[in-house]
Amino acid sequence: MSNYILNIDNLTVKYGKISALNGVKLNVYEGEIIALIGANGAGKTSMLKAVSGMIPYGGNIEFQGKTLKNKAVHQIVSLGITHVPEGRRIFGNLTVNENLTIAAWGRKDNSGIKEDRSRVFKLFPRLMERIDQQSSTLSGGEQQMLAVGRAILTGGKLILLDEPSMGLSPIFVKEIFKVIKEINNDGATIILVEQNANMALQIANRGYVLETGSIKLSGSTEDLLNNPLVKEAYLGV
Amino acid sequence: MSELFNNFDKIIKKRLIISIIIFAAGMTLSLCIHQYNILDQYIQLVMMYVGINIILTLSLNLINGYMGEFSVGHAGFMAVGAYVSSMLSVRFFNNDIGQIVFPIVVLIGGICAGFVGLIVAVPSFRIRGDYLAIVTLSFNMIVKSGLENVDSVGGARGFLGMSRLTTLPWVMLWTFIAVWIIRNFVNSSYGRGVLSIREDETASSLMTVNTQKIKVRAFMLSSFFAGIAGALYAHLIQFISPRSFDLIKSTEMLIMVYLGGIGSIGGSILGASVYTILLELLRPLGIWRMVLMPLLLVILMIYRPNGIMGLREFSFFKPAIDRFLRNK
Ligand SMILES: Nc1ncnc2c1ncn2[C@@H]1O[C@H](COP(=O)(O)OP(=O)(O)OP(=O)(O)O)[C@@H](O)[C@H]1O
Ligand SMILES: [Mg+2]
Numbered sequence: 001m002s003n004y005i006l007n008i009d010n011l012t013v014k015y016g017k018i019s020a021l022n023g024v025k026l027n028v029y030e031g032e033i034i035a036l037i038g039a040n041g042a043g044k045t046s047m048l049k050a051v052s053g054m055i056p057y058g059g060n061i062e063f064q065g066k067t068l069k070n071k072a073v074h075q076i077v078s079l080g081i082t083h084v085p086e087g088r089r090i091f092g093n094l095t096v097n098e099n100l101t102i103a104a105w106g107r108k109d110n111s112g113i114k115e116d117r118s119r120v121f122k123l124f125p126r127l128m129e130r131i132d133q134q135s136s137t138l139s140g141g142e143q144q145m146l147a148v149g150r151a152i153l154t155g156g157k158l159i160l161l162d163e164p165s166m167g168l169s170p171i172f173v174k175e176i177f178k179v180i181k182e183i184n185n186d187g188a189t190i191i192l193v194e195q196n197a198n199m200a201l202q203i204a205n206r207g208y209v210l211e212t213g214s215i216k217l218s219g220s221t222e223d224l225l226n227n228p229l230v231k232e233a234y235l236g237v
Numbered sequence: 238m239s240e241l242f243n244n245f246d247k248i249i250k251k252r253l254i255i256s257i258i259i260f261a262a263g264m265t266l267s268l269c270i271h272q273y274n275i276l277d278q279y280i281q282l283v284m285m286y287v288g289i290n291i292i293l294t295l296s297l298n299l300i301n302g303y304m305g306e307f308s309v310g311h312a313g314f315m316a317v318g319a320y321v322s323s324m325l326s327v328r329f330f331n332n333d334i335g336q337i338v339f340p341i342v343v344l345i346g347g348i349c350a351g352f353v354g355l356i357v358a359v360p361s362f363r364i365r366g367d368y369l370a371i372v373t374l375s376f377n378m379i380v381k382s383g384l385e386n387v388d389s390v391g392g393a394r395g396f397l398g399m400s401r402l403t404t405l406p407w408v409m410l411w412t413f414i415a416v417w418i419i420r421n422f423v424n425s426s427y428g429r430g431v432l433s434i435r436e437d438e439t440a441s442s443l444m445t446v447n448t449q450k451i452k453v454r455a456f457m458l459s460s461f462f463a464g465i466a467g468a469l470y471a472h473l474i475q476f477i478s479p480r481s482f483d484l485i486k487s488t489e490m491l492i493m494v495y496l497g498g499i500g501s502i503g504g505s506i507l508g509a510s511v512y513t514i515l516l517e518l519l520r521p522l523g524i525w526r527m528v529l530m531p532l533l534l535v536i537l538m539i540y541r542p543n544g545i546m547g548l549r550e551f552s553f554f555k556p557a558i559d560r561f562l563r564n565k
Contacts, residue, residue, distance in 0.1 A: 073443060074445050093436055101426070102446065105430055105441075105444050154444055
């Protein structure tokens with residue numbers, strides 16, 4: 001863990017007059033899992049959206065030393081940043097298979113795609129069983145599997161996950177977190193946005209606490225788990 | 238595993254053979270009908286209308302059905318194809334050569350329409366939403382009133398002098414080409430990109446899909462085929478006027494798309510055929526036809542809101558790999 005993969009410096013995001021982020025600084029080392037926690041409306045989603053170029057912002061974001069400013073979303077994603085957005089956003093009228101095919105749209109390395117495909121089916125055998133099913137008819141959990149499967153097929157070095165546990169049963173949350181850890185073990189760096197702070201901090205290396213648009217706390221996950229403020233506000237102990 | 242792939246190969250081979258047989262049979266039949274006048278002239282005419290309308294419906298379905306945008310002025314592109322090809326035929330090839338260069342003239346009509354499509358698409362797709370509808374609507378009106386004011390193409394009186402070069406075999410051939418190209422396009426990885434734009438444009442750009450580029454290219458392909466249909470139409474009727482390409486014509490195309498079903502090649506073929514034939518069958522009713530037709534549509538929309546096929550497809554038009562996965 002020596003190289004930064006992502007540097008966010010003095011990031012500000014405004015929606016009209018509302019300021020969602022004011023001067024956020026955040027660095028991510030290659031290979032780690034970062035947990036980003038914060039209350040509703042703290043600006044977590046806005047931060048991920050800024051990274052993948054979905055919204056305009058002030059300040060600077062660098063990926064592997066190169067600025068992402070003024071790049072279109074598809075260009076940023078092609079550089080190696082995969083964003084699994086809030087609410088999954090799978091292509092409901094298309095089949096599981098079609099969803100996975102589109103996820104690898106910009107890739108030319110056919111053998112790599114094949115490999116990632118079998119990786120997805122190994123992680124989620126359920127998706128293989130439902131390969132030809134219209135994806136809007138999948139259960140919520142299966143849709144989340146598909147969203148994560150798509151992320152694997154897009155093949156980014158840095159994966160942004162926006163509340164992957166939303167609406168999932170506790171067993172399933174465990175399952176998804178296990179997969180996230182596996183994806184990380186296979187080499188991807190991960191930024192994990194979560195309401196489920198406890199679970200997120202357990203698999204992460206470091207964490208950031210966002211409060212009304214500013215970083216309130218950051219540090220190793222042990223420190224955060226033992227921090228009285230975090231305990232009270234996010235862990236509910 | 239290798240057995241599975243043999244199966245896959247078999248499906249592809251079988252499909253290729255069926256395609257060739259259908260193509261050969263269609264072409265032979267249409268050539269015979271044309272050559273020996275097997276069918277009544279009127280029936281031949283209706284068959285040609287059906288073919289031209291299939292091309293138009295496929296063209297519009299690519300944008301409104303597969304891509305999920307809303308174009309309401311496709312008759313404008315048809316007009317470009319019709320006028321460009323007619324001008325070429327009358328001004329430059331008004332002799333024996335006309336018949337020989339006819340396919341090229343039609344192609345040029347299509348290409349010009351494709352370029353006009355590019356000009357319309359680039360600004361329209363800057364913003365998502367109703368923008369394309371407004372731009373294509375005004376485009377259609379501009380083309381119509383523009384043509385009305387250009388005397389060298391006959392102005393509002395219209396333009397004539399083309400020989401009747403459009404024959405049943407030509408229509409058949411262009412219809413096959415349109416079905417084949419659009420089928421391959423929507424099933425290509427490019428076409429998957431088109432579908433993902435319809436489903437969720439933001440999400441698709443998160444999968445590296447260059448939505449802007451795809452939208453512009455799909456729109457060019459669509460207007461190209463509208464232009465081809467226009468050129469065929471002009472050399473069939475032998476008379477075109479700005480009124481032939483007004484908003485009513487565009488609306489007719491919309492009806493055929495939604496009647497047949499969005500996002501479906503089979504649906505486009507059915508929608509265009511049913512609409513065209515029904516319109517002819519109802520001809521004796523005179524003006525009442527225009528009452529009955531919308532009524533039928535309303536009934537259809539109530540009982541089949543997605544059109545005849547609506548997002549479904551005959552497996553023949555689907556990529557073989559899908560069938561392969563399903564059958565195993
Ligand atoms: N498109 C928008 N227009 C106006 N305000 C917005 C927009 N998107 C977000 N906001 C506001 O910006 C603030 C931060 O929103 P954001 O979605 O980033 O929060 P979040 O931390 O992801 O919250 P949650 O945990 O509820 O998902 C909120 O106050 C929200 O109302
Ligand atoms: Mg959020």
